[in-house]
Amino acid sequence: MIYFVPTPIGNLKDISLHALEVLRECECIVCEDTRVSKALVNLLNQRFDAGIYPKEFIPLHTHNEKQFFLGLNENFFDRNIAFLSDAGMPCISDPGQSLMQYAIKNGLDYEVLSGSNAALLALVASGLVSKEFIFLGFLPNTGKDRSTALQNAINLAYPAVIYESPKRILSLIENLAKLAPTREIFLIKEATKKFETKFHALAKDMPQKLKKANLNGEWCVVLDKSENSSSEKILLSDIQELEIPPKIKAKLMAKITGENSKKIYERLVTGAK
Numbered sequence: 001m002i003y004f005v006p007t008p009i010g011n012l013k014d015i016s017l018h019a020l021e022v023l024r025e026c027e028c029i030v031c032e033d034t035r036v037s038k039a040l041v042n043l044l045n046q047r048f049d050a051g052i053y054p055k056e057f058i059p060l061h062t063h064n065e066k067q068f069f070l071g072l073n074e075n076f077f078d079r080n081i082a083f084l085s086d087a088g089m090p091c092i093s094d095p096g097q098s099l100m101q102y103a104i105k106n107g108l109d110y111e112v113l114s115g116s117n118a119a120l121l122a123l124v125a126s127g128l129v130s131k132e133f134i135f136l137g138f139l140p141n142t143g144k145d146r147s148t149a150l151q152n153a154i155n156l157a158y159p160a161v162i163y164e165s166p167k168r169i170l171s172l173i174e175n176l177a178k179l180a181p182t183r184e185i186f187l188i189k190e191a192t193k194k195f196e197t198k199f200h201a202l203a204k205d206m207p208q209k210l211k212k213a214n215l216n217g218e219w220c221v222v223l224d225k226s227e228n229s230s231s232e233k234i235l236l237s238d239i240q241e242l243e244i245p246p247k248i249k250a251k252l253m254a255k256i257t258g259e260n261s262k263k264i265y266e267r268l269v270t271g272a273k
Contacts (some may be wrong), residue, residue, distance in 0.1 A: 003082045004090040006115030010192035026082040027206045032095045061095045089117045093137040119161045126186035126222035132158045132159045151258035154180045162221040169219045176203045184224040190217040
């Protein structure tokens, strides 16, 4: 059995009894970073007398996926194996998806445990979400891809959750302040840790709050839904149905999505999606 085990995102006490039970039964821990997972297991044993003593720790991340699966022997999964990312839920802006896909493709038994997740914690704490939301994870770091992703985020009809690093959090918020100044934003950093901090403000007021704050730590951003109601928004499908030249359609669609108008034009004339 392969177990996908969420780990605490800050407070060690957030580990579940189920997770401890599973980890005790696993002979092997496949993980994002062996150093982080070994440190976690040592802490669990020290503080909670957890009795977790796997025989081996094996790394699996984006840089070694190919070698990992090529090196598997046919008996590798004939035992209990746990997969751990460094913090939080595996496969959600964290490694683990390739192992999940491998298990599904090869008919291997697997189980996903419930547990810590920064996105859900931030959504609840924001007070901005009652039902639907969109999870965007980390936006592209730089350039046109980041600008396009940010433009898309502010046009969404649902609140959006974004992960961000301390190096880029201020620039992200400054950009949001320019693009959607009256949009409500919630920020949380160092969730569940000793210095957890929450920020509620309109986008235009948030940069000043951050300039007075310590920006160190991992950040989660909840951006309220678009200020335009769904009845007022122009959808891409609406533009496609207009009887106007493709070049004009492409320019209008580019205004909404932030995508290059030439690429949109090429798709329109070729019929590609």
